[in-house]
Amino acid sequence: xxxxxxxxxxxxxxxxxxxxxxxxxxxxxxxxxxxxxxxxxxxxxxxxxxxxxxxxxxxxxxxxxxxxxxxxxxxxxxxxxxxxxxxxxxxxxxxxxxxxxxxxxxxxxxxxxxx
Amino acid sequence: xxxxxxxxxxxxxxxxxxxxxxxxxxxxxxxxxxxxxxxxxxxxxxxxxxxxxxxxxxxxxxxxxxxxxxxxxxxxxxxxxxxxxxxx
Amino acid sequence: xxxxxxxxxxxxxxxxxxxxxxxxxxxxxxxxxxxxxxxxxxxxxxxxxxxxxxxxxxxxxxxxxxxxxxxxxxxxxxxxxxxxxxxxxxxxxxxxxxxxxxxxxxxxxxxxxxxxxxxxxxxxxxxxxxxxxxxxxxxxxxxxxxxxxxxxxxxxxxxxxxxxxxxxxxxxxxxxxxxxxxxxxxxxxxxxxxxxxxxxxxxxxxxxxxxxxxxxxxxxxxxxxxxxxxxxxxxxxxxxxxxxxxxxxxxxxxxxx
Numbered sequence: 001x002x003x004x005x006x007x008x009x010x011x012x013x014x015x016x017x018x019x020x021x022x023x024x025x026x027x028x029x030x031x032x033x034x035x036x037x038x039x040x041x042x043x044x045x046x047x048x049x050x051x052x053x054x055x056x057x058x059x060x061x062x063x064x065x066x067x068x069x070x071x072x073x074x075x076x077x078x079x080x081x082x083x084x085x086x087x088x089x090x091x092x093x094x095x096x097x098x099x100x101x102x103x104x105x106x107x108x109x110x111x112x113x114x115x
Numbered sequence: 116x117x118x119x120x121x122x123x124x125x126x127x128x129x130x131x132x133x134x135x136x137x138x139x140x141x142x143x144x145x146x147x148x149x150x151x152x153x154x155x156x157x158x159x160x161x162x163x164x165x166x167x168x169x170x171x172x173x174x175x176x177x178x179x180x181x182x183x184x185x186x187x188x189x190x191x192x193x194x195x196x197x198x199x200x201x202x203x
Numbered sequence: 204x205x206x207x208x209x210x211x212x213x214x215x216x217x218x219x220x221x222x223x224x225x226x227x228x229x230x231x232x233x234x235x236x237x238x239x240x241x242x243x244x245x246x247x248x249x250x251x252x253x254x255x256x257x258x259x260x261x262x263x264x265x266x267x268x269x270x271x272x273x274x275x276x277x278x279x280x281x282x283x284x285x286x287x288x289x290x291x292x293x294x295x296x297x298x299x300x301x302x303x304x305x306x307x308x309x310x311x312x313x314x315x316x317x318x319x320x321x322x323x324x325x326x327x328x329x330x331x332x333x334x335x336x337x338x339x340x341x342x343x344x345x346x347x348x349x350x351x352x353x354x355x356x357x358x359x360x361x362x363x364x365x366x367x368x369x370x371x372x373x374x375x376x377x378x379x380x381x382x383x384x385x386x387x388x389x390x391x392x393x394x395x396x397x398x399x400x401x402x403x404x405x406x407x408x409x410x411x412x413x414x415x416x417x418x419x420x421x422x423x424x425x426x427x428x429x430x431x432x433x434x435x436x437x438x439x440x441x442x443x444x445x446x447x448x449x450x451x452x453x454x455x456x457x458x459x460x
Contacts, residue, residue, distance in 0.1 A: 002300060002362045003274060006412035010364060013410075074411055078433065083426050086413045117253035121219050122306040125252045 005090045013070050016063040023060055054112035058105045065100045069093040137177075144182045145173040154201075164200050209233050209288055211242055213254065214297040217306050224304070226295075227251070239279035239287060239296070240268055243308075256308040263420060266356030270308055271297040276358035276418040299361035315360050318374045322381040322400070329391035329447075333454030337389045349428060350383035352421050359415035359425055371404040375415035375425035378406060382428035385435060389453065393435075394443035401436040 033044040047053075073093045076082060082089065117125035151165035152158050170189050175182040191198055208230055216224035229246045237245075240258055247254045259265040263281040270279050272287050273295055287294045302310035359375040360366055366374055373381075381400055385393045400406050406429050415425040435442050 002276070002364060002414050002418075004412070004414055004417055006414055006417075007364055010410050010412045077411055077426075078430050081427060083413065083416060083424055083430075086416070086426075117255070119217055119219060119253065119306070121217060122255050122309050124247075124255050 005087050009070060009073075009090050012066060016067040016070075019059075019063050020067060023063070051112050054108065057112075058101070058108050061104050061108065062097070062101045065104075066094075066097045069097050141175045141182045145175060145184060148184055149173065166198055170198065207232065208292060209242065209284060210291075210293045211246060212293060212295040213243075213246075213308070214295075215254070215307050216298075216304050218304070227254075233284045235285065237284045239270075239272060239277075239282050239284050239294070242284050243279065243296070254308075255306045264354055266354035269299055269356040269358040269361070269420070271300055271361075276300075276362045278356060278358070278420040281420065299357060301361050301363075301367040302357075310357075310361070312357055314370070315355075315357050315374070315376065318360075318372075318377045319355070319380065321373060322377045322384075323392075323396070324377070324380040324384065326384065326387065326390055327392040328389060329450045329453075335454065337453050338455060339388055339453075343386075343388050346386055347383055349424055350379045350386075353379055353383075353423055354421060356420060358418040358420055362414040362418035364412055364414065365408060365410055369404075369408060372408045373400070373404050375409075375429070378409070378432060379423065379425045379428045382432055385432060388446070388449050391446070391450065393446050394439050397432065397436045397439035397442070400432055401439075406432045406436060 030044050030048055034041045070093060073089050076089065077086070117123050146156060146158075149156060149169055150158070150161045151169045152162050153164050153169065170191070171186045172189060174185045174187055176185070177183075209232070211229045211231065213227050213229065214224050215221070215227050229250050231242060231245050231250075233242060240261065243254065243256055243258075247256075256270070257267040258280065259267045261280045263278050266278075268279045269276055271277075272279065272282065273289075276299060277287075279296070284294070296308065298304050298308045298310045302312065302314070305311050353376065355376060357376065359379075363372075363375055365372050378400065381396060384390050385396050385400075390396075409426070409429045411426060411430075413426055416423075419425070
């Protein structure tokens with residue numbers, strides 16, 4: 001196994017990417033229940049209002065934010081000759097993602113604890 | 116010592132050493148016969164280059180009693196590039 | 204200061220006799236200028252002749268001795284032992300990862316060469332070749348500097364996780380050679396090359412992990428070459444036209460302003 005920041009970014013990118021696809025199916029499963037009438041929709045919405053799902057939303061936020069910024073990093077690498085700064089770029093997008101996840105995660109967490 | 120049948124670099128080195136010995140013998144035999152100095156072949160007993168007698172290739176054939184030497188003329192374009200001694 | 208002794212931990216494996224790889228420790232006393240390759244030679248000569256590794260030129264030009272030392276692919280011939288010893292004077296040497304091991308530190312590089320041949324790494328000249336020589340400007344030569352000093356050691360190929368995951372991937376070494384030919388002003392097949400490289404095994408299979416840059420003993424940049432090929436592949440017909448234009452003037456003297 002060849003460990004490097006590039007490999008960490010690759011694993012995180014793959015992991016968050018697959019997780020987001022799985023999330024999309026869950027999302028459709030919840031929203032799609034509207035076809036079965038208001039009762040079924042409410043029942044499913046109640047199911048995902050539990051504290052576990054609210055905490056999972058923080059993970060969702062983390063996955064979306066990291067995956068998006070990693071994509072931006074790859075676009076930067078593609079269009080500008082910045083392979084020299086590959087490590088700094090990775091740390092930068094990781095730091096930005098962490099800040100955004102913390103900033104967005106605190107309200108979600110407070111809301112989850114309230115509910 | 117490596118005695119395996121797979122990628123045996125010890126055996127390879129032994130075979131190569133035997134070839135080195137063969138070629139050393141050829142080089143020494145040829146050099147002893149070549150009574151002149153030419154390029155990297157430098158002899159203190161014959162310090163001068165001798166185009167008259169030694170403008171030729173040495174060929175060696177393997178025999179039971181060591182290398183047997185013969186000679187082959189060198190192709191020279193006398194018109195355009197007549198051979199001359201190098202002086203530095 | 205050189206430590207008194209060093210412990211070399213080498214992964215050993217002979218598929219004929221061993222069930223699985225194991226590690227052997229060898230103690231030796233290095234000099235200040237002992238390279239990792241020198242240490243392996245010392246072990247082979249003095250301790251265990253059955254230790255098997257590839258080596259040839261000893262000055263980083265043949266590309267035989269790429270190995271994985273402390274988790275990094277390097278040429279052991281140009282790496283001083285002192286640089287890779289940890290504070291306990293130990294170093295771990297493994298064969299190149301992701302490649303089948305033939306014996307000890309020798310790996311099977313067949314796939315490496317197969318992928319290399321896939322990109323047609325030779326020059327395909329235009330039909331109307333100039334009477335005398337091709338004239339190539341210094342700028343055009345400089346643009347190839349990234350690729351032309353590759354020694355085909357396999358360090359990048361075996362550092363690439365995509366190689367480990369996808370057997371069909373062309374690989375950083377071959378894509379770097381393809382870059383060399385695509386950017387070569389004398390080459391007449393850039394459009395076909397780019398069409399091949401844009402396939403599912405080609406430049407878009409790269410996940411931009413950058414391990415090839417980290418591993419390259421010649422400080423080349425395969426990732427940048429791959430990114431350049433991606434850009435050119437998107438406009439390959441326009442690029443081909445500009446090449447044809449350029450090749451019409453290949454026999455003319457270079458105009459330097």
